[in-house]
Amino acid sequence: MHAYSILPALTIGLTTSALAGPLLTVAASVTGFATQTNLSNGLPTDDPGRYNYVGGLTAGPSRSWFIDWDLVGDDTGALPGATFITNGFTITNAGATSRTFDIVVAFDSPVTASAGANQLSCFANLSGTLTSDRGGTASLTSAAPSLWQGQINGVTKVSLNPVVPTTTSTTFFGPASNTWTGLIPNGPNVQTVGYRMQFTLSGYSTVQFSGLWSGTVVPAPGALAILAAATGLGMSGRRRSNA
């Protein structure tokens, strides 16, 4: 399960390779532990432009918590002007007491906004499972400001707070569709798409997150109007020439 011990070597080997994907940064703060950061370049998938990132962080010798991930990032190769990073985290609190986790994910996916196309249309969803590893009761509570925050260039644009029942084993499901459209924060281009998760997990429990955070560049309304006007003038000029 925790196969990340061999990943640093793979990552180093791929960083300078043409097969290497964009940089993914995962930073995690856990109650009572110093912040840890993992940098990796993904492996190509069968879908061109999409890369798979598998890795993990742990408490070290105490093995009192584990953070593992299996993510896919899209570098805009498949659909120009569009990018995404998935959520595929498994977080285990192997200790007896509750712990608070703060996990920040940043995927380097430079989306270039052409002249007048400085808006981004974003989509998010989030689901997961919560399991007590010893058959007791597991609980997951969001920490302020919300359990999941979708970020563009490090600025939060969508927040999700799914209701998670307290039980032995359950699934939770955020709203099916969460969208945001607006000016690219810290633009004009998109340097990173990412998300932040802040929550408290009961002892001897495991939570899994599954979901998507995507962004597509769209022309600003003003640019659309100018484009329409230009098209109109062009057609009018053509009709006049034909006359």
Next chain:
Amino acid sequence: MGTHHRRAGIGLLSLASVVGLAGSASAAVVSVSKVVTNTRSTAQTFVYEASITASENIDSAGIFGSFSLVVSDFNRNGVMAASTVAGDLYSGWLGSTRVKSFVPSTSGGPAGSFQLSAAANQQNFFTAAFGTETAPEVLASSVKIGDEIRVRFEFVLSAGDQAAVSGHFNVVDMSAVPGPGSAALLGLAAGIRGRNRRRTEND
């Protein structure tokens, strides 16, 4: 989503614990929690197992467990997770004997099979359980020290999509589980004690 699939490999997980508490109904818990992304262009079969070695004898075993699954579409063509062979979605083992084949009922698939799907860019989830700690399923089986207690999940996942799967397999000692009559007597005794306490506090 193609119908062709192949075995992607077996993941042996370590999230298992022997509770082994004296006087407790729970003797052993084996759990699996795994997120997997199918990065291939065809559907793949995924198998995950977790196991422990029994640390105590159980003459009369009872079992209960759970299964949860979340599926997410990432490539804008829908997602589907399904059982491969009917009965193999969730199986619980004591030694070399499969004692539980849990096939949660879902709509849309053939009888005895499991299927969970979602439309483009969407997610879907499913959770189900069998037995409980106080009312486990009773087996005509025993567990000896050294026997392997194992849970196994097997499913096929459509190309480019993700599944988050988790669940338990609990084995209990039926001699430590209070019977319905005992539970009723315990409840009655607790009620009488509570009433007497309230009466004393009010006096």
